[in-house]
Amino acid sequence: MDKLKFLLAGNPNVGKSTVFNQLTGMKQHVGNWPGKTVELKSGSFTFENYDIEVIDLPGNYSLTPYSVEEQVSRDAIIHESNDAVINVIDAENIQRNLYLTLQIMETGANTVLAVNMLNYAEEAGFKIDLKKLEKALGIPVVEVDAREGTGLDNLVKAAIKASKNPSDNSQNLTYGFELDEQIKQVMELFPHLKVGSAPDSWTAVKLLEGDDEVLDLAENSSDKQNLRKVTEIRKQLEDKFDDNVDDAFIDARYAEINNIMKDSVKKPTDDKESITDKIDKIVTNKFLGLPIFFIVIFLIFHITYTIGAPFQDLIDQGWGMLSEYLFQIFGEGLVSSLLIDAVIGGVGGVLTFVPIIFILFFLLSLIEDIGYLARAAFVIDRAMHKVMGLSGKAFIPMILGFGCGVTAIMSTRTLSNESDRISTMLAIPFISCSARVPIYALFTAAFFSDPFQQTVVTFGLYILGMIVAVIVAKVLKSSVFSEESAPFIMELPPYRIPTLKSAVLHMWERGFLFIKKAGTIILGTSVLVWILANLPPGVEYGSANSIIGMFGSVLAPIFGPLGFGFWQAAVALVFGLMAKEIVVSTFGTLFSLAEDDEQGISGVLSQMFTPLSAISFMVFTLLYPACFAAIGAIKEESNSWKWTLASIGICLVIAYVLSLIVFQGGLLLGYK
Amino acid sequence: MVKTVDDLRPGESGIVKTHKVKGTLGKHLREMGLISGIPVKLERKAPLGYPVEIRIQGFSLALRKEEAQSIELE
Known part of the structure; x- marks a missing residue:
């Protein structure tokens, strides 16, 4: 072959x-x-x-x-x-x-x-x-x-x-008499300059256009003294065209295109209203545009979760049955603990998101192929740009963050420039994802008897997460990426009927990527945490004497100023990195209660936390680094350890500072 | 006052003035076909006022206020 x-x-x-x-x-x-x-x-x-x-x-x-x-x-x-x-x-x-x-x-x-x-x-x-x-x-x-x-x-x-x-x-291409003549001259000036497989004429055109990369190569070549002559030629041309040389080349290419199209292409004479126009009149309408946008976003969520949730439960039940089965085979011991606590606890929990990811990316791919994604960005761009400094396309990833940060981070691929992608990716972990809900539910129920207060606290946490996300994105866009303020030019393509094949392929590709991540990064870290919880040999899983317990004891004083300076909280936070909802079950494990004994857990919590330190703890769990799956997704999408570590660092600092402000400020105001 | 794309009302058209969109944006737009002397139509504005949708050479582009203001018309 x-x-x-x-x-x-x-x-x-x-x-x-x-x-x-x-x-x-x-x-x-x-x-x-x-x-x-x-x-x-x-x-x-x-x-x-x-x-x-x-x-x-x-x-x-x-x-x-x-x-x-x-x-x-x-x-x-x-x-x-x-x-x-x-x-x-x-x-x-x-x-x-x-x-x-x-x-x-x-x-x-x-x-x-x-x-x-x-x-x-x-x-x-x-x-x-x-x-x-x-x-x-x-x-x-x-x-x-x-x-x-x-x-x-x-x-x-x-x-x-x-x-x-x-x-x-x-x-065979021509740029018109004058330019062709000068290209030849420049080629003679740099006979040895080679850029990959490109012909000398390309190199000459790039030198005339002032292309940075090729100029650098020329600077380091044996004929670098000839660069001065190139500059002279460029000057002459600029005088002649009364324009930049690179712009003159653009016009020359379009002239050549018109030449090529002269005999072969007949353009339509009248500009009749297309179907796309008719749809756009409604979809981007002054009054209907935004409501339609929100309905579409709502529908995507609604469909994803209504179809996905039963599958999610099914997978969850499957893992539960598998855990019981494994427990029967291996009995109580290290093997069953490794399989049940580390592998199923870490990876299994994450894999329950697979149906949601499949459905979500299927739908997103559909609306992108139809052409609506560009309209959605068009409709919401001004608000996004004003508030976060991001393009309208960043709206969907941000909103997805309320469901699951991993899907949100994965969907930043739809953004068209790198600075938007990175800024969005680093802002997403602060959006309160659904895995934090069990933590809020447990803590608010344990410390606030009034349902209204519970709602206010939970709502406040959501708002806090959004504000932090907005500030992080805005600061990144105006500091690190301030020089890359790429102009906003977005094509609004004609509406097309999507193909099932491309949506299915897209869905499969994203879903598979997620499964692969679960099998590698998440499995590895979960097993590592499990090992640390079981060493030195013979200790009770995750107890004060295990390495992780000792680690928790070392960390505990750091959390003292935040109001939760005891080792169990530190250990719960470390476990929470596997998946945020594990924070809740960890408290159960640490106090030798059944994992789902919420009343028991609430009782223990109210001895350790005050309402104020509970709020401080919730603020911390909201803002500290997202789960391993999300961190893995950031690594995957940014393709950079630098940004991954930056994300972890930013999360830690913001979580610590804000919890500190909440707790110490609360104390000053006389709350407990 | 120079007239720019930003001054057009939805449905109105203009002709791109010679060499008036400078810098990277100018080059970018020019490479996409926004060359001097071609007609530009402001198709519509987004519900929040911006971006605007323009139509050039048979396709539609969305531009923010800044970009729309930098394209001068005859």
Whole structure:
């Protein structure tokens, strides 16, 4: 079998991912580009007697490195060895799409053009002659319908054929007489400068455009004294065009595109109202826009939890039965304790979230494919930007945080720039997720007899979490990321009928990632905590004499100023890292009560806590680092230990300071 | 007063003035097809006033106030 490697490039919303899904099906691997927060999707399939690997590049409008996404695509095309670059374009937006096509061709890549959504374009009044387009561009052009999966065989055949006989069409492109002339001059000035697989003409264009990366390379090359001459040429050109050279190149590319389209593309003459327009008139309406937005968000939640909850209970019951069964087999002892307390207690609890994650990402993928996600961001952007400094797209991850922080962090992938992704990710752990509810329920019930007071305390905790999240995001955006204030340009793509296949694949991909995480990070940390709770040999699980108990005793004085300076609280907090609701059952274990004996636990708690220190403790559990699953998700999504540790550090400091203020402030005001 | 996209009312159109969107934003928009001399239509405003939706070369973009103000019209 011969091996081939294709890169898949294209604008956002052109059906590139659909092409990818159709080609590779379930044989996909999702990770990150080395050292980047950008998603790297690769997949493989066999065709005739070829083993074909496909890499799905991020969706870009151009290869100019404004953000990591463009950088990743550009580096992949220039530096990764590949047999062909398949460029998927949306026929209805052919002009803008061809801009990226030209930039890809400039790199000398062996390019194949896949024209998608031709039917939509024809409906809108376009007439596109693919044969003529192929001739004008000088690269193979294939019609595909990614949704239906038609034309893909032809596309693969064309790409295989192109890989046999790779062609560099960069030399056929023209930027107009003046620029072409200067490109030649610059090429002569730097005959030895090589950037990956790119031709000299590309390097020359980038030098003229003032591209940072290529300028740096030139600076370190043997011909660096010639850079002065490049600057002179650039000056001359700027005088001639009365414009920046890089802008002159943009106009030149569009001139070339018009030239290419002249014979092959007829644009519609009238701008008739499309279905998208009609839907948008309602969905983004001045009065209806926001209510519709909130209804959609509510429905997503409602559907997720009503469908998911029974499955969640079922899994929970399954674990319960399994625990009993294991207990019968192994009896009381280390083995059953390891399996029941560590593996099932840590991983099993987390796995009950799987149905919710599956349903949620299925729904999110649907509304993204339909095109509503962009409208939702459009409708809420102003509020999000004013309050948190984030784009409207960050709203959904934030709201998801009330359900489960892990899903919320995983959904930050929908955000289009890195600074928004990181800021949102670090703010999410402060949003009060559903796993904290049992803690609030237990403590408020134990210390506040008046149901109204219970509600006020719980509500106050939710509000506190939101305020902290808002401040953290805002501070991050205006300090660490202040220089990266990327302009807000978001395309509002036409509404499309989604495909079940892509939603299911998306759901499977996210769900599987979660299961994998549960099996690795969460399993590891749960077992570690269990070992510490059982050492030195012979101690009672998690008792004062175990390592974790001793650890708790060491930590306890630190919590003294917060009002809960006893080792049991410290141990409960450490256990709470496995999953926040474990805080409650830990108190049960530590006082040798049944885990579900809430009355017993309440009784013990009221001897150790006062109402004030109980509030302080709840504030701490709200704000201190989220569970291992969430920390793992931050590591996975940010692809950086630095941000993961930063998140843990920020959580610890904020939790400590605010609990301290609550407790000491409360004491000063005369509360107990 | 120079007229910008921000001054358009929903449904109104204008022509992008030559070389007037500067900086990275200008380059970004220009690469997406917002080149001098092309018509821009302000399609609608978001319920909260911003962003605005503009239509250029057959597709729709959302822009915040700042971005809309930086695109000058003839």
